Amino acid sequence: MTAALQSGRVQLPNCLFIYITDDNIGRFGDPRRNQTAPHFALMKAVGQQGGEDLDILLPQMRDVSDSLHMVPWHLKKDLAFFRGVPTCTGKWIERYGYLDTCPRTVLSYFTDRDLKAGNGTVLDVAITEPYHYRSVANSSIAYLPPVKPGVPIPQWSKFKWLLNLEGMVAAYRLSQLMTVNSLVLFQRVPYMEYFYRSIKPWEHYVPFWNSSSAAGTPLGMDDIYDVMQELRRLDVEEPAKIQQMIANSQNFVARFLTxxxxxxxxxxxxxxxxxxxxDMDQFIGQLLPQLRAKGWKI
Structure with a gap:
């Protein structure tokens, strides 16, 4: 954004506002705060105690791709892929009953467990840094999964299925995964970016995690296996449905997320x-001289 403004090709209105540039874990827009005016943020909470946060969401500008990444479908590996540091929201203790339930670590453990059993046919998930928060007394994993090197997003295109897993809040990489001609498997998470309401499950992505069976029974942390089984069935019996979701995702990111x-x-x-x-302009006109007198270079 700074480079765009300095180029002179982009102009934004003079405006005074509060902008939360971190992950907003503290929920500055919690409706219970009874704020006078809303502020801007990159992320906000949904479905949590107190109601949906009132932040006005803006796009993050750090991790943005203006390119699409393509590999022929028949050359892709039939695995659900992810690489990333072992961060998570910490919101799943009550849901699953473990003190250290972290999707990135749990699915990395599933991957290594399956490989050791000679059945590594579903997942290729790994953390890229050691996980230091395993609960010895009540852990969601039997042992710590191995650490593997990171993989640049363009190289993720070698896999049919890409996992979008939460970080400290929702993962900012979702829009990057949508540039790839692979299907995004979106982990349900109680946070959202500015564009989440415009994309739909089974139209742009496929959801998993924190889900229930057709009978309404809550499923475990391993529901990814059932999702993968269904996607593989569709890939054989109704491949056009898979390809349409991928096309919808790439079209959306190319039109709206550049x-x-x-x-x-x-x-x-x-x-x-x-x-x-x-009275915004009038107020700013009065405020600027005061700030400059105090040494602000604006």
Missing amino acids: NHMRIAYYRAALEQYKSLFP
Whole structure:
């Protein structure tokens, strides 16, 4: 964003606002805070105690790809793939009953367990740094999974199925995975980015984790195996459905999630926010001289 503004090709309205640039784990937009005006954030909580957070979401500009990544489908490995550091939200203790339930670590453990049993035919998941938070007394894994090197996103295109797993909040890499002509398997998570409401399950991605059976019985942390079984069936019997979801995902990211469109979103959000305060320009005109007198270089 800084480079775009410095180029002179992008102009944003003069506007005073609060912008939360971290993961927003503290839920600054919690409706119970009774704030006078909403603020901007990159991420907010949904479905948590107190109601949906009131933050106005803006795009993150750090990890953005303006390219699509393609590998012919018949050359892709039939595995669900992920590489990443072992971070997680910590929201699953009550749901699964373990103190250290971290999707990235659990699925890495499943991968290694299956390989040791001679049945590594579903997952290729690994953490890229050691996991230091395993609960000895009440752990979701029997042992710590091995650490493996990271893999650049373009190389993920060698696999049919890509796992989008949570980090400290929702993973910012989702839009990057959507650039790949593979199907994204989206882990349900109680956080959202600005574009999540515009993409739909079984239209742009396939959900898993924190799910229930057709009878309404909560499923365990291993529901990924059932999801993979269904996707493989579709890939054989109705391959057009798989390819349509992938096409929908790539079309969406190419139309709406590029750097250009994210900047346009920023401009629209700031213009609409500023319109809520008729005296914004007057207030800024009074504030700037005071800040400059204090040494602010603005």
